[in-house]
Amino acid sequence: MTTIATSPRACVPPAERNVRIGDLLLERGIISREQLDQALARQKEAGQNRLLGEIVVELKLATEEQVLELLAEGYGIPFARVGPRIVDPKVIELLPRDFLEKNCVLPMFLVLGKLTVAVHEPTNVFLIEEIERLTGTEVQIVAATARDIRATLQVYLPAANVFVIDQIVDDLQAEDLTLVEKQIADLTSLEEGAKDSPVIKLVNYLIYAAVQEGASDIHLEPSDRQFRVRYRVDGVLFEKMKPPHQMQPAVVSRIKIMAGLDISERRIPQDGGITVMLDKRPVDLRVSTMPGRFGEKVVIRIIDNRHVQTSLETLGFSFQMLSRFRQLIQRPNGIVLVTGPTGSGKSTTLYACLHELVDDATNICTVEDPVEYNLPGVNQFQVNDKVGFTFASALRSLLRQDPDIVMLGEIRDAETARIATQAALTGHLVLSTLHTNDAPGAVTRLFNIGVEPYLVAAALRGVLAQRLLRRICSHCKEPVEMTPALERTLTQLGEGAARVEQIFRGAGCSKCRHTGYAGRLGAFELFVPDDESLDAISRGATLQELRRLTKAAGFISLRQDGLEKVRAGLTTVEELLNATEIV
Numbered sequence: 001m002t003t004i005a006t007s008p009r010a011c012v013p014p015a016e017r018n019v020r021i022g023d024l025l026l027e028r029g030i031i032s033r034e035q036l037d038q039a040l041a042r043q044k045e046a047g048q049n050r051l052l053g054e055i056v057v058e059l060k061l062a063t064e065e066q067v068l069e070l071l072a073e074g075y076g077i078p079f080a081r082v083g084p085r086i087v088d089p090k091v092i093e094l095l096p097r098d099f100l101e102k103n104c105v106l107p108m109f110l111v112l113g114k115l116t117v118a119v120h121e122p123t124n125v126f127l128i129e130e131i132e133r134l135t136g137t138e139v140q141i142v143a144a145t146a147r148d149i150r151a152t153l154q155v156y157l158p159a160a161n162v163f164v165i166d167q168i169v170d171d172l173q174a175e176d177l178t179l180v181e182k183q184i185a186d187l188t189s190l191e192e193g194a195k196d197s198p199v200i201k202l203v204n205y206l207i208y209a210a211v212q213e214g215a216s217d218i219h220l221e222p223s224d225r226q227f228r229v230r231y232r233v234d235g236v237l238f239e240k241m242k243p244p245h246q247m248q249p250a251v252v253s254r255i256k257i258m259a260g261l262d263i264s265e266r267r268i269p270q271d272g273g274i275t276v277m278l279d280k281r282p283v284d285l286r287v288s289t290m291p292g293r294f295g296e297k298v299v300i301r302i303i304d305n306r307h308v309q310t311s312l313e314t315l316g317f318s319f320q321m322l323s324r325f326r327q328l329i330q331r332p333n334g335i336v337l338v339t340g341p342t343g344s345g346k347s348t349t350l351y352a353c354l355h356e357l358v359d360d361a362t363n364i365c366t367v368e369d370p371v372e373y374n375l376p377g378v379n380q381f382q383v384n385d386k387v388g389f390t391f392a393s394a395l396r397s398l399l400r401q402d403p404d405i406v407m408l409g410e411i412r413d414a415e416t417a418r419i420a421t422q423a424a425l426t427g428h429l430v431l432s433t434l435h436t437n438d439a440p441g442a443v444t445r446l447f448n449i450g451v452e453p454y455l456v457a458a459a460l461r462g463v464l465a466q467r468l469l470r471r472i473c474s475h476c477k478e479p480v481e482m483t484p485a486l487e488r489t490l491t492q493l494g495e496g497a498a499r500v501e502q503i504f505r506g507a508g509c510s511k512c513r514h515t516g517y518a519g520r521l522g523a524f525e526l527f528v529p530d531d532e533s534l535d536a537i538s539r540g541a542t543l544q545e546l547r548r549l550t551k552a553a554g555f556i557s558l559r560q561d562g563l564e565k566v567r568a569g570l571t572t573v574e575e576l577l578n579a580t581e582i583v
Contacts, residue, residue, distance in 0.1 A: 021053045024074055031061045064145045077141060080108075084155045084156065091107045094135045104150065106118040106152055122143045202251060203251060219297070220252070220297065224294055226245050234520050236470075252296050269291070285302060325462075329353050330357075333428055334461035335424045335431075336461050339437075339441070339463060353407075354366070354378055355375065363379070364379065364403070364404065364407070366378060366406070367382075367394040367406070369410070391409070395416060399423055404428065405431065406420075442465075444546070465526075468523075469523050470519070472505060472506045472572060473508075473509065475511040476508055504569040521565065523562035524558070524561050525558045532553075562576040
């Protein structure tokens, strides 16, 4: 529980007292005479700019809390163990964010025209005078540790910024709140907490910051007396903040209210959606909740049209591969597949294809689960398994809508695969995705789903397999010394490695969150069956046989394409090894 311990002495201005922290620590038995002498000697070496209390904490002779509590008692001011629960977030807005962070001060509450402020340097009279000048109020100070002040500011500083989400849709109505309260009595505090201003501002900040940093997902993870928020940026999770764990139920309730979910149900997973207006543009959020041991875990998927790469040139294709792939998607009929694991950028590539194919003379239709981005000029349909509107039924109906080009979000069952094959054989261009490790694997995957080999050979025009590699940050890019170990690693990568004479890495800077990477690009392999491969496919060739045929035909693998990007200084050897495998 947050407490404020006040001294029995009268509150005399700090400048009018002479408190010797060393004597106080010695008197209370916190340090010994030898330890005090050690700290004084260190202070003498450091010069007059170092306070004795700082040195005592640095030497781990006492804690920051012990030192500050004794100082506060000596100066006759209260000592506070501050936390978010005793702070009025509106009062924080009385002082600029830069001032709060630079001076480590925390406005707590304003009562009868007197502002109470927590500071970690109670002897700094000039700071107190500056706070009074900026706020135009009388100031009463309390002493608090810098750690507690900064932790509390981390929760409430977003309220002092201008970043505000313009509008939240699908909000919970007043009558819904009343109904829930009647059914579940113990939810009242959760609902009230979810409507509390600090909770709303924290959730808004988390969404705003995630969009600004280019995150694809927000993870809110409760554990034993901890509440962690992580962002996934460029495919990698990193910790954003740790709000007080007491806020977790209210934050989850707020997100559920925004997503139109049932806040009374905490025992089963739930899925919902939110649309927010940010910088005058809509951003879609997909919310998934999962009950856990210490509370509900929430993942928010961010669908931001601003970050959609709509041009094939921006995806990372080599000139030769891009030319061949463009020839495929310009074909009047057949199936073109994009393969790779989840999160490898397949949907982005398909959207880039559709963006290039859109014109007034072409009817382009998509069947997706869900529709991720709005594409002008394209008819987009979202499946709904609950009412029987599956990929197969949607595709069957779509073929009566006179389409020229059909894009399927995924071929995931035999019926969908057979209908897609028939559509390709009857004059339609079908674009879709599969989950396979490489391009030749898409052929055997269609066999396994249940498509006859001769139909695959007749319908398939090409397969593009891809992975995403993190780009080296351009702000901290530097050459890497070619060591024997690195040369051995390059040799293991196979043909083409010998041409890599210089490689680079990112040293890490504030622009890339000290990761050395900023943004991503694709590594690709393109399988376009020739006559020999088509004969093998029609016979039901094995994956090993197809790989031998493609290799003999000069097929450029994922690793070979990635190696060219290493040679060009776009990514690192480590990233290539992590994202690809030898096949």
